[in-house]
Amino acid sequence: MDIILLKNIDKVGAKHTVVTVKNGYARNFLIPQGMAVIANKSNMKQLDLLREKEDAVEAQSKIKAEAIATKLSSTTLKIGAKVGETGKIFGSVTNIQIANAIAVAHDENIDRKYIVLEDEVKTIGVYHANVTLHKDVVTKVAFEVVEE
Helix, strand or coil: CEEEECCCECCCECCCCEEECCHHHHHHHHCCCCCEEECCHHHHHHHHHHHHHHHHHHHHHHHHHHHHHHHHHCCEEEEEECECCCCEECCCCCHHHHHHHHHHHHCCCCCHHHEEECCCCCECEEEEEEEEEECCEEEEEEEEEEEC
């Protein structure tokens, strides 16, 4: 049975794509759960209109993400940590602390799931993290771990 997915479903497909699944899976699970609709002519027309609207929204969000990326890549964040005598910090710096530093410095709320540290941060110094702002926009953010 051909269906249009309304949500991203693992091992089936991405949102707003037409896929073929077994009849029972579609009728008994996907359609009643609101995850899919049958791919008929009227639903395909609605899908085309919906894709056009989402493409326009996506283009706007990409422009905004690129602006944020230029702001983030041009500055170095400072993150305070408690340090021992040898220069090692107690614990480590996490993506949560980086997200908080971005929120304070640039007034941008970025979910911690989209921040990936390149290395484990255990000492004072300058490090980099990759921040995914949009599916097509990934930037490097420099941050310096300083003693509190």
